Amino acid sequence: MRTGMGMLVSNEPDFMIHGVLKYEMFGQEFWITTTVVGMWIVSLIILLVAFLANRALKKATDVPGMFQNALEMGYEALSGMAGGILGGNAKRFINYIGTIFLFILFCNLSGLLGLRAPTADYGVTFLLGMFTFFIVNYQGIKNHGVHHFTSLFEPTPILFPINLIGELANPLSISLRLFANLLSGVIIMGLWYGMMPIFVNIGIPAALHVYCDVFSGCIQTYVFCMLTMVYVNDKM
Numbered sequence: 001m002r003t004g005m006g007m008l009v010s011n012e013p014d015f016m017i018h019g020v021l022k023y024e025m026f027g028q029e030f031w032i033t034t035t036v037v038g039m040w041i042v043s044l045i046i047l048l049v050a051f052l053a054n055r056a057l058k059k060a061t062d063v064p065g066m067f068q069n070a071l072e073m074g075y076e077a078l079s080g081m082a083g084g085i086l087g088g089n090a091k092r093f094i095n096y097i098g099t100i101f102l103f104i105l106f107c108n109l110s111g112l113l114g115l116r117a118p119t120a121d122y123g124v125t126f127l128l129g130m131f132t133f134f135i136v137n138y139q140g141i142k143n144h145g146v147h148h149f150t151s152l153f154e155p156t157p158i159l160f161p162i163n164l165i166g167e168l169a170n171p172l173s174i175s176l177r178l179f180a181n182l183l184s185g186v187i188i189m190g191l192w193y194g195m196m197p198i199f200v201n202i203g204i205p206a207a208l209h210v211y212c213d214v215f216s217g218c219i220q221t222y223v224f225c226m227l228t229m230v231y232v233n234d235k236m
Helices: 034-058 065-112 121-145 147-153 157-195 207-236
Strands: 019-025 028-033
Touching: 019 034, 019 207, 028 034, 034 065, 034 121, 034 207, 065 157, 065 207, 121 147, 121 157, 121 207, 147 157
Parallel strands: none
Antiparallel strands: 019 028
C-alpha cells in the first residue's frame, strides 16, 4: 500500500514514477503515470488561477485588493525580467515566458501537495527544452536566414563540430539542470519519509520541503526562463 507521497507503508524509500491506469490504443499499451496525473492537477490549478485573475482584472480598482496587487506585482516582476534580457522584444515573448514560468513553478511546488513533481521526470523537462530549441532556431532562421547555418562554420570551418554540439547542448543542458535539481529533491524527501521513524516525519520535514520544493523550485524556474530568453536574444 502506498501513501499520497508515493511512499511505501513498510518504510521503504520510493521515489520512482508509477503507473496509475493502463489502457490500450491501436494495439499498443499505454500508461497514465503519476507524472501525467501531476501535470493534470497542476494544469487545473493554473486554469483556476487564470480564471480568477481574469475576473479580478476585469473588476480592477485604483485601490487594489490583495489578489489584484499580487497579480500586478507578478506581472511587473516578469516584465522586468524579460525586459532586462530581451529589451524591446520582451513583449513578443512575455506570454510564452509567463506560461512556462507558471507551469514549471507550479510543477516544482507540487511536492507541497504530496505529489511527485512532474519536472522530476525527464520526459517533461526534455520537451520543455525542445520547445526552447525550436523557438531559438526559428528566431535564428527568421532574423539571419542562411547565415544562421553558415555561422556554425565560423570563425573557421574546423570548429563546425564544436559549434554544432554547442547548439544541440543548449536544450539538453537546461532540461537536465531542471530535471536533476528536482529529482534530487524528490530523492531526498523519499529517503526521509521512507527511512525515518514516523514520529520524526511530523514537523521536521517542513524545513526540507522549504529547500527542496520552494527555494530550489523557484530558483530553477527562474534559471530555466532566464536561459531561454538569453538563447532567444542571442538569435535576435
